[in-house]
Amino acid sequence: MSKVIVITGTSKGIGKALAEYFLSQDDIVVGCSRAKPSIEHQNYRHFSLDVDDEKAVVRMIREIKKEFKHIDVLINNAGTASMNHILTTSKESTIRVLNTNFVGTFLFTREVSKVMMRQEKGRIINFSTVAKALNLDGEAIYASSKAAVETFSKTSAKELSPFGITVNVIAPTPIQTDLIKAVPKDKIKDLLDKQAIKRFGQFEDVINVVEFFASSKSSFITGQVIYLGGVMQ
Amino acid sequence: MRDKIENIILKTLQELNEELENDSLVAPTMQTRLYGGSGALDSLALVSLIADVEEKISDEFDLDIVLADEKAMSAKTSPFRSVESLALYIENLLVNNE
DSSP, rough: OEEEEOOOOOOSHHHHHHHHHHHHHOOEEEEEEOOOOOOOOOOOOEEEOOOOOOHHHHHHHHHHHHSOOOOOOEEEEEOOOOBBOGGGGHHHHHHHIIIIIIIIHHHHHHHHHHHHHHHHHHHEEEEEEEHHHHHHHHBBBHHHHHHHHHHHHHHHHHGGGGGTTEEEEEOOOOOOSGGGGGHHHHHHHHHHHHHOSSSSSSSHHHHHHHHHHHHHGTTTSSEEEEEEEGGOO | OHHHHHHHHHHHHHHHHHOOOGGGGOOOOOOOOOTTTTTOOOOHHHHHHHHHHHHHHHHHHSOOOOOOOTHHHTTTTTEEEEEHHHHHHHHHHHHHOO
């Protein structure tokens, strides 16, 4: 039977690559983004919404439940970054980053868990960043929002384990996507130099870890954070 | 509206009790204590009740509500302390949602 996989932020970047990968595996993918859908496939459904819009998220998950009856995997990929010194960071951009990266992850986790708990199984995969482990200057708000995601994931792993739901985190290195296009090249080079393996990440590196967490064989793995590129806490 | 809400809660409790096998939930009434103090539900059973009731309310009234509440873990003021308080809470949410 096809898995039903919910992925947030599927209009571009890692989210789109993940959606296309799981569609190529004959899974059903339900994606969302603020933008219009950029994927056309018979097994793809799209919702245009903000991930921190509670009513829209509730409606989306209820509609998925009505159509497919179950959800196997939730991938909270949607994210936004704000590279800035804290002294030149506005309150508005801080709230925007926290809402998308943390509140969005919380809302989708809460609503999808209500579906997964009835199935007594499910996989939730959240996104952090190596910037959190490295405490990179210029990324205070972005990295803090991902620190919140990591702590939330570990606590969720405990609260959801009685229902057979696992919650894990992947923390990618920079990948050449829109998220880092505004970051100066020397900053990116400094970051890559801090990795044990000094190269950009590829979509395949992310897909590999996501597939591992999403596997039905990974039922004994929860509350874990995997940093790519050999970055260590 | 109130009757339908109460019936949904009572029916959901009886379904939930097929697993819980709790004597006080065999024939639940408006006064049945749910959560906190002498309540019949532990925290895991409470989240199951919330998820099931939310879905049935959505199907019945075609309105999506979220039963998360800041006072959920307070025994005195929580809307989850009894069937009656939960029905009242849901009715208010639906009226404000219309």
